[in-house]
Amino acid sequence: xxxxxxxxxxxxGVVQGVGFRPYVYGRATALGLxxxxxxxxxxxxxxxxxxxxxxxxxxxxxxxxxPPLALIDAVDHCEVPLAGGAGFTIIASRSGGPARTLxxxxxxxxxxxxxxxxxxxxxxxxxxxxxxxxxxPRFTIVTGLPYDRAHTTMASFPMCPDCAREYGDPVxxxxxxxxxxxxxxxxxLRLLAGTPPxxxxxxxxxxxxxxxxxxxxxxxxxxxGGYHLACDxxxxxxxxxxxxxxxxxxxxxxxxxxxxxxxxxxxxxxxEERALLTGALRPIVLLRRRPAAAGDPVVAEGVxxxxxxxxxxxxxxxxxHLLLGLPGDPPGPCLLVMTSGNLxxxxxxxDDAEALERLGALADxxxxxxxxxxxxxxxxxxxxxxxxxxxxxxxxxxAPLPLGLPVPVPxxxxxxxxxxxxxxxxxxxxxxxxxxxxxxxxxxTQYAFERAAGQLGALTGVTPALLAADRxxxxxxxxxxxxxxxxxxxxxxxHHHAHVASAMAEHGLTGxxxxxxxxxxxxGYGDDGAVWGGEFLLADYAGYTRFAHLAYVPLPGGDxxxxxxxxxxxxHLRAAGIDWTRDLPCVEACPADxxxxxxxxxxxxxxxxxxxxxxxxFDAVSSLAGICxxxxxxxxxxxKLEAAALTAPGAEPGYAFTLGPARPAEDAPLLxxxxxxxxxxxxxxxxxxxxxxxxxxxxxxxxxxVTTVCAAARERHxxxxxxxxGGVFGNTLLASAxxxxxxxxxxxxLRHRLVPPGDGGLALGQLMVAAARHHTTEHPQRGxxxxxxxxxxxx
Numbered sequence: 129x130x131x132x133x134x135x136x137x138x139x140x141g142v143v144q145g146v147g148f149r150p151y152v153y154g155r156a157t158a159l160g161l162x163x164x165x166x167x168x169x170x171x172x173x174x175x176x177x178x179x180x181x182x183x184x185x186x187x188x189x190x191x192x193x194x195p196p197l198a199l200i201d202a203v204d205h206c207e208v209p210l211a212g213g214a215g216f217t218i219i220a221s222r223s224g225g226p227a228r229t230l231x232x233x234x235x236x237x238x239x240x241x242x243x244x245x246x247x248x249x250x251x252x253x254x255x256x257x258x259x260x261x262x263x264x265p266r267f268t269i270v271t272g273l274p275y276d277r278a279h280t281t282m283a284s285f286p287m288c289p290d291c292a293r294e295y296g297d298p299v300x301x302x303x304x305x306x307x308x309x310x311x312x313x314x315x316x317l318r319l320l321a322g323t324p325p326x327x328x329x330x331x332x333x334x335x336x337x338x339x340x341x342x343x344x345x346x347x348x349x350x351x352x353g354g355y356h357l358a359c360d361x362x363x364x365x366x367x368x369x370x371x372x373x374x375x376x377x378x379x380x381x382x383x384x385x386x387x388x389x390x391x392x393x394x395x396x397x398x399x400e401e402r403a404l405l406t407g408a409l410r411p412i413v414l415l416r417r418r419p420a421a422a423g424d425p426v427v428a429e430g431v432x433x434x435x436x437x438x439x440x441x442x443x444x445x446x447x448x449h450l451l452l453g454l455p456g457d458p459p460g461p462c463l464l465v466m467t468s469g470n471l472x473x474x475x476x477x478x479d480d481a482e483a484l485e486r487l488g489a490l491a492d493x494x495x496x497x498x499x500x501x502x503x504x505x506x507x508x509x510x511x512x513x514x515x516x517x518x519x520x521x522x523x524x525x526x527a528p529l530p531l532g533l534p535v536p537v538p539x540x541x542x543x544x545x546x547x548x549x550x551x552x553x554x555x556x557x558x559x560x561x562x563x564x565x566x567x568x569x570x571x572x573t574q575y576a577f578e579r580a581a582g583q584l585g586a587l588t589g590v591t592p593a594l595l596a597a598d599r600x601x602x603x604x605x606x607x608x609x610x611x612x613x614x615x616x617x618x619x620x621x622x623h624h625h626a627h628v629a630s631a632m633a634e635h636g637l638t639g640x641x642x643x644x645x646x647x648x649x650x651x652g653y654g655d656d657g658a659v660w661g662g663e664f665l666l667a668d669y670a671g672y673t674r675f676a677h678l679a680y681v682p683l684p685g686g687d688x689x690x691x692x693x694x695x696x697x698x699x700h701l702r703a704a705g706i707d708w709t710r711d712l713p714c715v716e717a718c719p720a721d722x723x724x725x726x727x728x729x730x731x732x733x734x735x736x737x738x739x740x741x742x743x744x745x746f747d748a749v750s751s752l753a754g755i756c757x758x759x760x761x762x763x764x765x766x767x768k769l770e771a772a773a774l775t776a777p778g779a780e781p782g783y784a785f786t787l788g789p790a791r792p793a794e795d796a797p798l799l800x801x802x803x804x805x806x807x808x809x810x811x812x813x814x815x816x817x818x819x820x821x822x823x824x825x826x827x828x829x830x831x832x833x834v835t836t837v838c839a840a841a842r843e844r845h846x847x848x849x850x851x852x853x854g855g856v857f858g859n860t861l862l863a864s865a866x867x868x869x870x871x872x873x874x875x876x877x878l879r880h881r882l883v884p885p886g887d888g889g890l891a892l893g894q895l896m897v898a899a900a901r902h903h904t905t906e907h908p909q910r911g912x913x914x915x916x917x918x919x920x921x922x923x
Contacts, residue, residue: 339611355469377760
């Protein structure tokens with residue numbers, strides 16, 4: 129007789145809310161095993177008993193055949209005493225103890241549910257909340273662990289007998305699917321309109337909403353992680369109305385399309401873009417525009433004015449599919465603007481009463497429902513660079529999945545920066561980057577940050593003993609950390625060091641060897657109080673040396689220079705010794721009164737912080753070339769400069785920076801002086817060279833500078849790994865050119881794939897640097913930075 133044994137199996141990872149217990153049930157019963165399975169704060173725990181060969185097969189194949197949404201970190205099993213019994217059961221979840229399991233992100237409606245949604249014979253035909261074990265809301269409805277219906281915002285919707293039968297049937301696709309519901313027992317969709325908003329009676333809310341969109345209305349639509357504002361993307365008036373109400377400036381809107389074919393040949397899509405668009409995560413994907421041809425669908429010019437890309441996503445909820453129309457539905461818009469439900473700079477709206485108040489001046493009607501959103505989660509934004517995804521905003525579909533860390537860290541909260549804020553919790557070898565929070569200059573965003581930090585802490589079980597923040601003394605994120613540190617140490621991390629550390633961490637570097645970090649962005653607080661942003665650092669997690677940087681120029685008026693790129697152009701011209709003559713576009717763009725004031729301001733150094741920012745140099749060249757003089761949103765001038773360069777006819781020879789020591793000392797950083805670049809641009813302008821050619825030559829110049837400086841760092845220090853990081857490397861033309869040139873020279877190149885290169889990835893680097901410093905220094909006092917002297921800087 130074959131030996132019998134019993135084993136306890138603990139599975140950790142994303143194993144709750146993804147059909148893992150039903151999967152365990154099916155595998156155990158198929159092998160003739162008895163026992164049980166349950167959710168616990170530690171993961172899924174099962175005990176299986178039966179023939180030794182069957183138990184071994186169960187344990188060996190548990191991970192390899194797991195459900196599609198499961199992400200398994202570890203499977204541990206040990207032998208336990210025999211218990212006997214008959215059959216295999218799913219038992220009630222166990223609570224208590226620290227949470228160590230992972231919650232699945234929200235995922236797009238699966239094909240099986242879509243087929244039912246469109247089937248008149250199915251009882252969930254046109255049900256706006258159709259879902260199953262393989263799709264639907266997860267993270268945004270979770271209120272606690274273990275992941276059971278009682279710990280979600282579906283707790284207030286008791287299942288009807290039919291749904292309860294499916295929920296309890298081990299062979300059903302909805303077996304233990306926590307959000308399961310149907311028209312008889314689930315949430316209810318409503319359309320509100322009028323002043324004050326009231327429910328539109330006796331009508332199909334979706335069909336009425338489609339008619340409103342077709343008539344040019346702006347509609348607030350409640351999604352998975354918050355409200356969207358939607359309008360017909362082909363209706364120029366509707367798009368202009370939405371842009372004006374939202375105070376959007378010229379920042380591009382995202383599009384939602386029913387199927388990719390609805391875009392015709394408007395955009396270029398490769399296999400990588402199509403996989404992102406049609407997969408379970410459904411981010412907004414930035415797609416390069418093609419010249420419009422006859423027969424292509426019409427997209428209003430106001431959707432993305434002057435942008436080389438269209439941000440596109442496919443529907444990911446049943447409501448989206450219904451809104452865009454099922455087969456046989458009356459005609460309606462098939463291309464929708466779908467943008468975050470908020471005023472620019474504010475956090476996305478999730479609460480229904482708040483939506484009526486905060487979106488009252490923005491929307492003509494509200495398509496809403498009564499399933500609460502517990503965790504706000506904006507849409508993620510991704511683009512493809514050299515065949516690999518480049519995440520620009522990591523949120524829905526990605527959060528709250530953790531990242532593996534190359535070295536263990538103490539329980540730490542890194543609070544990120546003030547622009548595009550995300551924070552990061554870490555402990556051991558895991559880091560949990562938060563969903564996108566927003567810009568911290570708005571009080572509502574600061575409240576959203578605090579709520580999100582508490583929610584993610586509750587889900588992960590991480591109680592921070594260490595805090596990390598940016599060194600900038602005015603950052604609201606840093607002030608929050610100082611107020612909330614209590615007796616816990618707070619370590620201040622230099623901005624660009626954090627960027628480099630972020631790239632190192634996601635590529636699994638332990639920090640045992642330094643890298644050459646090329647950190648290009650718009651703004652970062654420097655050790656000398658200047659505004660850094662064109663940095664070449666030799667860095668590990670514990671510290672860094674500033675090997676080279678762009679030469680300083682004045683930043684006249686601070687944020688005013690960011691909003692008016694012609695100010696940066698004038699500052700760079702003055703630094704290069706070039707007269708402000710009226711034949712130069714940036715001079716012509718500056719009002720005469722302002723021009724006189726700028727002369728005085730720059731000559732007297734009034735409110736002119738020095739800056740080495742590469743982002744501001746992009747702004748300057750964009751204005752100098754006559755491409756963009758006013759920035760209505762972050763990086764607009766640089767984006768338009770890239771767009772112009774993309775249309776240049778063929779490869780262009782680049783301009784040249786000069787490179788020399790900052791001062792006559794062996795350890796002085798190299799200075800990259802852009803003055804020769806500015807002089808060459810002016811010469812090209814006066815020779816009648818097209819702006820797009822100037823843009824292309826400038827990109828080539830920056831890529832050449834990166835290669836030259838990295839070669840110098842290798843020659844002096846023997847380093848051959850380069851990390852390209854900072855918001856400027858969201859520019860795929862530049863990122864691709866730099867990577868190609870560096871690889872040709874034999875460098876290993878690290879580029880971001882898992883977190884954004886900009887400030888949305890800053891917190892991961894702060895986490896790693898703070899952990900390294902915590903191991904090697906005494907704890908600083910609350911709110912103080914630890915900044916030892918010398919060329920090599922601590923974090």
